Amino acid sequence: MTALQALRIALRALRVSPLRSFLTMLGIVIGVASIVIVLAIGEGAQLRLEEQIRAIGANVLMINPGAVRQGGVRLKAGTKLTLTEGDVQAILEQIPEIRAAAGSIAGAAQVIHENKNWNTTINGTTASHFTVRDWELASGRYFLPAEEAGAGKVAILGNRVAHELLSPGESPIGAQIRVLNTPLEVIGVLDAKGPDQDDVLFVPLSTARLRFLGSASGINRDTVAYVIAKAASGGQLAGAKAEIENLLRQRHRIPSGQEDDFQVQDPAAAMAAQQGAIRTVALLLTAIALVSLVVGGISIMNIMIVSVIERTREIGIRRALGGRMRDIRLQFLSEAMVLCLLGGAMGVLCGIILSLTVARMAGWVTAINMQAIALSVGFSAATGLIFGFYPAYRASKLDPIDALKSE
Structure with a gap:
């Protein structure tokens, strides 16, 4: 058979x-x-x-405000902003393993362009933010130093925001948009990084602090909501993390034995x-x-x-x-x-x-x-x-x- x-x-x-x-x-x-x-x-x-992990970027450390005590009561992490632009600058200058670092603040707002509008995340940061996250431009340019220092009315659109606000065939560079009645000029559009990452609009940190996310949100002077830092290589992440912790404890004058008022995390390791x-x-x-x-x-x-x-x-x-x-x-x-x-x-x-x-x-x-x-x-x-x-x-x-x- x-x-x-x-x-x-x-x-x-x-x-x-x-x-x-x-x-x-x-x-x-x-x-x-x-x-x-x-x-x-x-x-x-x-x-x-x-x-x-790819969206965050390679060899990235994230520094967030930690828990603090106020009036004998321990507040939850992030309740009080404890990080500053001075901390960012100190990390760059004093820790050789760190190649780039950027502080950011963020909030939600309605963005308007002609007869279209879209609710998205407004992220105030510096041009170094894109270096840390390996985020390339699809078109246009990043923020100039003068725009970062002088609260320039410019914006860089995430891919999703550009898709929602701009008409097909319309050139994004030079387009005029409004956020909380503040006119902004679009100077760049970012490459797509994924649905969860592309729904964002970036403005200079000084612009966000002055015009959108001021003292009413607890963001004043030179405080930032979080800091991201990029190490030169993956093998240097652990050492850079320890050095950042030591540096920030010194800058924040935290006595020995007392809990940190910040958290340094390795998102890639956690993921x-x-x-x-x-x-x-x-x-x-x-x-x-x-x-x-x-x-x-x-x-x-x-x-x-x-x-x-x-x-x-x-x-x-x-x-x-x-x-x-x-x-x-x-x-x-x-x-x-x-x-x-x-x-x-x-x-x-x-x-x-x-x-x-x-x-x-x-x-x-x-x-x-x-x-x-x-x-x-x-x-x-x-x-x-x-x-x-x-x-x-x-x-x-x-x-x-x-x-x-x-x-």
């Missing part, structure tokens, strides 16, 4: 009782679909984190740790999904054993007509393999559909790749081979005469 003949016989046998065949392969369908969904969600989460956690959870859920495949395989083995008992006379006739033991093994093993492969194919289809549905309804990022599909189909094929072997072996060992006598 050839493999093709065995396949035809297997398909014919499965068509005899389609409902039983479907229920038999249901465990395989659920197991494979679960693997596809888990791997798609895990891969999507990994891609989202990698995108966020890398988060990636490891996501990978661990994905592996755990995949292992749980594999249990469904094992349960499905046991179900297939049980049904195949029942099938062997029901078709004992058929086996005897095949043996009497010259069928060899290996032909009987091939026949029943083919049936088990067909059940698992059909279940695997249906599981892959269901997994893809459910992954896309979850992505659309929950707003998650999912990514289907061929490795996940190949892994799922491979597991289903292995399940058919492992759990189909015993029923096939049992059928091949039946005595032809006894099998013909059965009813």
